[in-house]
Amino acid sequence: MRETRSVNPGTLIASGALGLLLVASTPAKAATAPAIFPTPASVELTGTDFALGKAVVIVQPKGMDPATEQQVRAVLAAAGVADIQTATSLSKRSERVQIVLGTAENSTVRDALDRVGITVPDHAEAYALGSRATEGGGLIVLAGKDSDGLYHAAHTFRQIVRHGQIGSLSIADYPAMPVRGTVEGFYGKPWTMAERKAHIAFLARYKANTYIYSPKDDLFARDQWREPYPTETLNELGQVIQVANHEHVNFVYALSPGPSICYSDAADLEAIRRKFGVLRDLGVRSFYIAFDDIEYTKWNCDADQATFGAPGERAAAIAQAKLLNIVQADIAAAGHGALITVPTEYFNATESPYKAALREHLDPRVVVQWTGTDVVPSFISVADARNATKAFGRMTLLWDNYPVNDFAETTGRLLLAPYDRREAGLSGELSGIVANPMNQEVASRPAVAGLLAFAWNDKGYDAQRTWRAAARDLAGDDPIVTQALLTFFDTQHVAPTFGHLPWQPQAPRLKGLIDNARDALADGNPATIRPALAALGDAADALVAAPDRIRAGVTVPGFVAEADPWLDAAHVWGRSLRLTVDGLEAAFAGSDAASRYFHEAQKLAVAAANIQSIQGATRFGGPVKIADGVLDTFVTDAPRLIYLPKARK
Template identity: 40%
Template sequence: MKVCRRANARNPAIRLAICFIVATLPIPSSNANAQSKDSPFNFLSPKPQSITYQNDHLTLKAPLQIIVGKNVSVENAANLRSILSPFQPFNQIWKSNAKGIHPIQVSLLHVSDLTLLHREFREMGVPFRTVPAREGYILMIGHDRSGHSQIVLAGSDQAGIAYGEQTLSQILDKGLRTTQIPAVIIKDFPAFSYRGIIEGFYGTPWSQADRMRLLTFCARQKMNTFVYAPKDDPFHRNLWRVPYSPLKQSELRQLITFCKRHHMRFVFALSPGNTVSYVSDADLLAMIQKNQMMWNEGVRNFAIFFDDIGRHLTHSEDRARFGNDTSALAKAQASFMNRFYTQFIQTHPGAQLMTVPTDYYQPGHTPYRDQFAKYLNAHITVLWTGNGVIAKKVSVQDLALAKQIFHHPLLLWDNYPVNDYLPSRLFLGPLLGRDRGLATHGLQGILSNPMMEAEASTIALQTVADYAWNPLRYDAYQSWENALRESGGQAYLSLRRFALANRSSPIAPIETTSSFSKNLSEFFSYYRTGEHRRLLLAAHHLAGDFQEMKHTATELELHMENKTFIHEIRPWLRVMSMNASQSQLALEMLLSMRDGDRKRVGELRKIIQQHDLDFPYKGVTLSPEFHTFLRDACAQTDHWIMQKSQMLYRILELLRANGHS
């Protein structure tokens, strides 16, 4: 596109009831503070649903006693030990009801462990039913009624436990381990069932290393879905019938295994629309056989996509059955999907199926959409991009209309920050324009289509993950700052300058409120009015901006630890550095032009022009505002030089006419 584990067999009724309760009871607190702007935990990403502060604190220090309750996975128990490893030695007790004598006790619990849950919640003074639903957790840090230091983490399932561990890890990794941690109760769960990414762009697919790094990032951001659908993988699209080679199958197996271990769906997608015959039994069998290979590898989520194809049936046997208009195409596709659903999905317990219709972005009803929705099996999930291939905004009203049209479970295929339609640009800004109420109005989830530059995509993707987890409290710019700090580390300020120069996009146009935009505006204003002192001050500020941009590349290369990120963005770093150098010359050129120094203006204009001719990264650009100054300065200079040349020519002609040689 251009873009729960099984219930406790001994008590299934209680398990089921608890898993699906979202608490409405208030959490007792002497100083409840729900995530204010000055919250000490504003760095948490994704942002939790509820943080309640107590008038207390806890100093974490060794030794610790770790209690691991029943039905906690071995992987989650090992992960907790890893998180707490700086505080060794510690004592771990499995499935114990005993109280320890250690100064600090850390309890890791599964919702089905009723005995320990009741005890620990009662000791911390929290109603037991506050354990959230699917993928949720509650993390309590503070003191119990006896004054003992406690950390209690209870998850509604293994994913919820893992997500709670990630939150605890972020709290400790922010340096709070050496200070007093505020006593808090964090109650958390995701708003959307599907949160993740689609490798769905045109261009060279990611390398296996790219995918593994990006999946690791997604798991850390509590995303739970990865759709494998690279447009230019021939075995995904034009050669969809052909099995993958043993080497490629091994790579896919590695991705599938990673996703399983990190509570992520691996969705295997094929796009047969260019060549498939919808009535062909042979093509249906080929589709079943290729997906069976992925089922054997552990895949349980499948997808068949029909985006970006012709709008009429190309096989005579299909036209004979369905006709040859756009509604015929819809009926043919729905028929093929339904046959696959009956013969494969229904015969494989636990399998799920999703699709992308050919009309995936058009606003309102179309003959195709109406027929596709009418005939498609009701259990198949439909992906939709909003109004437009790249939707600037997705509102609750847009969703309501899409639901009315499709009458199927809906996922948002969000074509941000994908850049395959404009590979000269990077899109490093936050996710904007997505209504906070989409989750509460029936959207199943949001799947982002990232850039070809996998590592550079993580800045925008962190904001997508934040939105997908908790859209009601999503703060795009705080989320963006968190992403820049996490990615940049010591190089945060340099990365921020670079990201600002690559922030505008189809969903987020240039913002005129930045300090650079303000300095640009002031300079040209005073240049036109001729206010000399103010002009020189504005020029000084602008020169400082250009100097900072010029050194950004060097600073990032020196101080940013993620060298893969640097490698991906290096062409844009070079462009930023060159643009800043040329803009410095252009600034001097404009001031020289104002002073009437024709010779210096000509020299500077030639230097800028030569730099343009010699520069190797001609297909790489920054946000438009970072080229505007240089373009406008050169245009004004060229006009001025031309006027001067014409004036000189007229003077010479007059002199000749009067007999002067």
């Protein structure tokens, strides 16, 4: 038996043992979980952070997807890695960090996965990412169920490398919905080809997989759909398609023949085949026929009357289904995926002769789009989507008309509120979601980023955190610019629908401060009035400063140009609010300067209200709106909230 005895601290000091105890008791630096958007299905911290170092080895099989390798190399370069070597096998011992890339079918990748103790989920587009420190180096594994999943892993890798280091963690992730992306389906000025390329790259950053080309004002896709595209336009479209294919985003080409098609005319069918064939030669593999926003109770040709009978909802659905079924068969024969359509009755789930006929006659492989319970719904529930499944005889692909700003109620607005009021669990009743964005591509991103994060993981979606992350993305992670953007976003927070009641409130942060000031003034207690006005004054100063900070600091090209008149107006409205607060403070102090402050505030308010949106940028132009119904109302009401002393003679 070993003898036990107490130890004199002096003996420990003399022997150096106390120093050992002190070292042992010093806590290691705590590892923190990185922010990843969209939120992964599973993330677990498994150890402390470790440095990538100046040199790493990328272990990858032959034939690696170039986009994935480029993304990983870009992340490493940004992290300060200067020497990147490649290998095809994994070393058991290495003085460098080894980064293994590949799909789970590769034996080297499987070996690396075993070493870090993770597996790839059995789901399309799934991936696993594991990392841990090793003696002298580290091991990082990016493994995909397929090449798309591997590319998603690379974009997660971009988010978890911080300050030249990476945490020890395990991520197993996969999308909740098969289809996630945008449909350029708005009226008014279409995006430029450069904007489409930039948008597709943005989609890839949020793990989207779909971009639907369907601008209403593309003459060769709608009004003149039978006519071939000019060669120059085709060349430009081909470049966009190449970017999409590189970024693992499915470019879906949509044709809108509904306004003039003769369903029974073989020549019109051949015109569709010819148009799709040209796009197929450019690299398109997914196609779409749109029948939205057309008259469906009359025929465009006498032959349809003879073939399908008297015009009406049911006859229109049968005619459309016949055409769609033929095109679906063509696509299947070419080895491509399902045809997509947006039907003429694209909103609500109310039973009708049209929906019944479409459900009865349409090939079950054809994907049907649906916009929700209305064209611009205020809320979409799981029950709503379940009813749509019953109405159309298949799970629908949600065409979400947010943040699109091509209808009258959006005049003068950028829609910058977060993506919200879509119920968690929709992934069980939808085949996917695509956003219809604004005419302004970059300004659409804060809302679209939320939709993409929701579509990836609807049950783990956090609207506010994702919204803030989208602002950081525009700001290049600069915290001051991020806060300036959020201040500006608050003034564009309202989300209109048809009618007068928006489904998201205008300027909730600013309104809270204004309401607090109103309540304090109504209470008449100096102890609450002074801090309430001070807080509102700080908000006014932030609004005055935000436009210049945004112009100087936003790193994504296009946002400042798109938002220019709104930024101008926000600055002027901020000055008006500052003077309004000054007037209230002066009146509260008994100063006769209050009237002058209020007068100047009103003049600025009139000037701000007359700033116009960019001509031709949106379907409906007019004065830009900044926190309307909140800011303007307060500037008008403020002089009546407090007694104004008469000016001294």
